[in-house]
Amino acid sequence: MTNTIQIAHGGGGRLSSQLIDEEIVSRFGEGPLKNLPDAALLPNPNSKIVFSTDSFVVHPLMFPGGNIGNLAVHGTINDVSVSGGRPLWLSLGLILEEGLSLDILRTVLDTIKKTAEECNVKIVTGDTKVVSRGQCDGMYINTAGIGVALENFNLDKNSILPGDSVLVSGTIGDHGMAVLAAREGINIENGPVSDTASVHKLVEIAHEFGQSVRFMRDPTRGGVAAVLNEIASGTNIGFKLESSSIPLSKGTDSISEILGIDPLNVACEGRMLLICDSSAADKMLEKWNQIPEGSGATIIGKATTVAGRVELLTVTGGTRLIDVSQGELLPRIC
C-alpha cells in the first residue's frame, strides 16, 4: 500500500477495498459493521431517542491535547449527552484529501476507536470519500450519534428561574486557544491544551438530580458567552457571572492575554454548562468534582431577572456586558 491517500482509494476498485479492509474494518468491523452492510440494524431501545450530527473541520489536524478524531467522537457524544441522552451509536463519515498521509489517517482512526471505547459507544455505520488535492484540508469528518433519552430530565430553557446557579465543568476556552496557538505557531512553555473530552459521565451525575436541572449545553463555538446569550435570548431571565469564579488554565489565560481575545468567546470541546436550582448546586458540584471530567468544575454565576442580558462582575467591582463575538477571532494590533 502506498503511504498517502490517492484518488483511487475512493474509486470503488481494489484500492478502495484495501483501504476499507485494512483501515476501517480492522478497527470497527465487529458488531453491526461486520460484513459491511449498507445500513446498521440496531435494537429498538424502547424509549425516546436522542439524535444529533456534527461535522469536524480543524486545522491543524493534530493539536496539543488531541486530534480531529477525538473531536469527531466527543463533539457528537456531547451534543447527545447535554440534550439528556445516553449515547450508544455513532456513524463515521470520512472525506479524505488526495495526498493525506496514511500515518495521519491511522493515528486519527486509532484515536476514534480508543475514544469510542472509552465513551462506551459503537461506530455502527460509515462512509469514506476521497477528493482531489485542494478540495479539502487534509480530512473532514462527520459523525451522527444516537442515544436513549434519560427519564426524569425536563430540560427547557424556559424553566430557568432567577437565582438558579450556573455551573461549568472545568477551565474554559482551552480547545479554541490550543488550536489557534498550534495553527499560528505560537509556542510558549506550558501553552494551552485542548480540553476535548466526553461530558456523558457529568450528565449521568446530573441525572441523579432530575428535575432540579433546568438546562445543559456544551459551550463549543462562540464559547460560554455565546451559549449563555443564546439561552437568555427570548426568555425573561439573564445571567450574571463572577470573573473571579471562572476557571482558566494558565496556558489559555496567557495566550488570550497576549492576543487580546476573551476566553469567554473561545470554544471548549470537553466542558458543559449546567443551570440548576441553587439548592442542588453545591451537591452537584461536589459530585462532579469527584470525577476527572469535573475536577475543575465551579459555580460561575446565577440567573437574574434582567431579561436577555448576560453580565460579568469584574475584579474592580464593576459590572459589564458579556457579548457574543462577531465571528472571526482577530488578534488586536497592539
Add this chain to the structure above:
Amino acid sequence: MKYIEDYRNPEAAAYIRKQIEVLAGELDGQGKTANIMEVCGSHTMAIGRFAIRELLPKNVKLISGPGCPVCVTDSGYIDAAIELAERNDIIIATFGDMINVPGSSTTLVKSRSKGAHVEVCYSPMNALELSKKYPDKQIVFLAIGFETTIAPILGLLSIIEKQNIQNISLLTAFKLVPPALEALASDPELNIDAFLCPAHVSVIIGADAYIPFVEKYKIPCVIASFEPVEILFGLMGILKQLVNGTSKVENQYKRFVRPSGSPKALELISKYLEVYDASWRGIGCIPSSGVKLKDNYSKFDATERFNIELKPEKQNSACRCGDVLKGKILPSDCPLFAKACNPLNPIGPCMVSSEGSCAAYYKYSR
C-alpha cells in the same frame, strides 16, 4: 501569570476605589468635575472589560480619545490596500483588526472572499515568513499604528534592508500621539482636565516626552498600564493633581516606561522616518502628527513600488466618529450607534477595531 493576578487583585481595586471616592468628594467640594481622556484604545478596552467607567463617582468622567490606530486610518488608505490586494501578484499582510475596516466602498475581508490574498499577522515578522513561502509574490505589509507598532515594523524594515529582501514593502500610515494631545488640548470645543496617557506608546517615547505639552497646557498627564488596578491607581493620581491644582507628568508604569523611552526604537524612527502633516479619519489633518518613510527609503514604500495614490477620504455624513474620537460625544450619542452601525456592519471606524471607542461601548456597556 502571577504578575497579572497581582494587578487584578479585587482587594487592591476596592481600596483604590475608596480613595478615588474621597478625592472626588474633595473635588466636588471645590465645585469641580474631572473630565479625563483616556487617549489609548487599549485603555478604552480595558476600562470596558473591567467595567471601570460605571463605578466612578458622578463628577469623574472618562472620555475615550483617538488612540486606536485602526480607527484613525482614513478610508483612502484602506482603498489603496484593497486596490493592491486585488492584484494577483500581491499578498497583503496585516494586523487582524484592519480587515474589517470599511474603505469608501468595501473591506479587505470582502475582497478576500472574492479571491484576494490577505494574510492576518500576529507580528510584523510574519511578513518575512510570507516572503519566503511566496518568493514569486510581492508582500505588502499594512504599516499602521502609533509609536508602539511603528517600532516593531521598523525592526522588520531593518531586516528587509540588511538582507536585501526584494519582495516586501510597506504601505504606511504611521501616527504620533503627542501632536494629537496638543490638537485636543487646543480645541476650544473640548474641555479636558487631564489625560490618562498610554502605556505602550510611553514605553517607546518615554515619560519626558509629555513634559513640553504639560508645561504649555497645564494639564495633568498620568501614564498607567492597562491592568485594572493600575488604571484605578492612575485615575487616583490624576484626581490628586486636580484636587491640589497641580499639573505634571506622573509615570505610574515605571517598570517599563523610562524617562527617555526606548533608545533603540527612537533610533530606528529617526533613521527611517520623517514627520509630516497626517490625515486622521474623522478628525482631519493634524500638523506634524504622522511619520512617513524618508525619500532615501522610498523603495520600500508600496505606493512608490506599485505606483498608486492615496485619495482623500469620503465619509458617511451621519457618522459622528470624528466627534467620538475627539471626545465631544459618547458613542451612544451617535444616531447610528448600535442601529445602522454595529460590529457586523460598521459604518464608522470607531466601530471596526476591537479597540475603537464605539466597539468597546457596544461590546461592554450597550
